[in-house]
Amino acid sequence: SAVISQKPSRDICQRGTSLTIQCQVDSQVTMMFWYRQQPGQSLTLIATANQGSEATYESGFVIDKFPISRPNLTFSTLTVSNMSPEDSSIYLCSVDGGGRARDTQYFGPGTRLTVL
Amino acid sequence: QKEVEQDPGPLSVPEGAIVSLNCTYSNSAFQYFMWYRQYSRKGPELLMYTYSSGNKEDGRFTAQVDKSSKYISLFIRDSQPSDSATYLCASLYQGGKLIFGQGTELSVKP
Numbered sequence: 001s002a003v004i005s006q007k008p009s010r011d012i013c014q015r016g017t018s019l020t021i022q023c024q025v026d027s028q029v030t031m032m033f034w035y036r037q038q039p040g041q042s043l044t045l046i047a048t049a050n051q052g053s054e055a056t057y058e059s060g061f062v063i064d065k066f067p068i069s070r071p072n073l074t075f076s077t078l079t080v081s082n083m084s085p086e087d088s089s090i091y092l093c094s095v096d097g098g099g100r101a102r103d104t105q106y107f108g109p110g111t112r113l114t115v116l
Numbered sequence: 117q118k119e120v121e122q123d124p125g126p127l128s129v130p131e132g133a134i135v136s137l138n139c140t141y142s143n144s145a146f147q148y149f150m151w152y153r154q155y156s157r158k159g160p161e162l163l164m165y166t167y168s169s170g171n172k173e174d175g176r177f178t179a180q181v182d183k184s185s186k187y188i189s190l191f192i193r194d195s196q197p198s199d200s201a202t203y204l205c206a207s208l209y210q211g212g213k214l215i216f217g218q219g220t221e222l223s224v225k226p
Contacts, residue, residue, distance in 0.1 A: 001162070031212050042122075042204060042216040043160070056211070092159055096212060103148045103167070103208055107159040 002027050002095050004108035012114045013083055020079045021111045023093035028073035030096060033105065034066070037090040046091075049076045083115045119143050122205055122217025131226050135192040139205035139217045142186065146215075148208035149181050151190045153201045154219070160204055164190070195224045 003026040013019050023032065031050055035043040047055040047068055055068040069077045080087050090110045097104035122139045129135055137151075148167055152160035164179040166172045172179045180189040188205050205217040 004159075033212065033214075035214075042218045043206075043214070044216075045213050048212060058213070094214075104150060104162055104165045105212070105214055106162055107152075109159040112157070 001097065001106045002029060004093065004095060004106060006091075006093060006108040006111050008111060009109065010112040010114075012116060014116055015084055017083055018079055018081045019083065019113060020077050021091050021093075021113075023076045023078070023108055025074045025095050027098075029098060030073070032070060032076045033094045034068065034076075034078045035092045035094060035107075037092060037110070039088070043092065046078070080113065083113075085115045088113060088115045118218075119215045120205060120207055120217040122220055124218045124220060126221040126223060128223045128225060129195055131195060131197060131224055133195050133224070135190075135195050135199070135222060135224075137190040137192075137203050137205070137220050137222070139188040140186055141188065141207050141215075143207070143209070143215075144183075144186070146207035146209065149179070149188050150206045150208070150214070151177075151179055151188075152204040152206060154204060155201045163203075197224050197226050200224050 005024045007022045034046040037043045046061045047057045049055045049070040051070045067079045092110045094105040094107045120141045150165040151163045154160045166179050169183045176193045178191040200223050202219045202221045204219045206214045
């Protein structure tokens, strides 16, 4: 399986500011995904990021709030813009397994965000 | 109704017990099913994935899917304290979207 790293691992931010989260994979992958895990809840998909095209956002998530970049096949960023305390969550990137495991997903360690 | 339902627990068992974790899903279009293990303050770790109905075994873990009843199960034999974690079931939807259950928190007591 791919090795996925995220930066930062955690951050505490002030209301109204923005934070960019980086996701790095050790191999080229077709699809990268960004999920949110709110306290005590399960994972919810924010958007799918494919290289060379605009990210596809799920219902309830918009590009102005969560802009995503996918400059190449091993890297993506998610920005949480104009943050409020309701954005306090764990943000996780995942990648498809590729090849015969393309219908699976592997997750990074997550970025724990607290907004004051 | 949530598309994937999972009892959040918590579930506490003694070491060595057989653990049964269960989920139900509502969308007949789901074909791939996964179980993830998530330790505190870590990302989800893929344990097993299955396609369609049937059983799949990997060491102490067995994943079972019954598409006729839309039921997903994970069995852990000879449970160990190191198995203490939150277990998440997930179904794969179109476009690569994973739909997760709420997760079951498992505690295995020595």
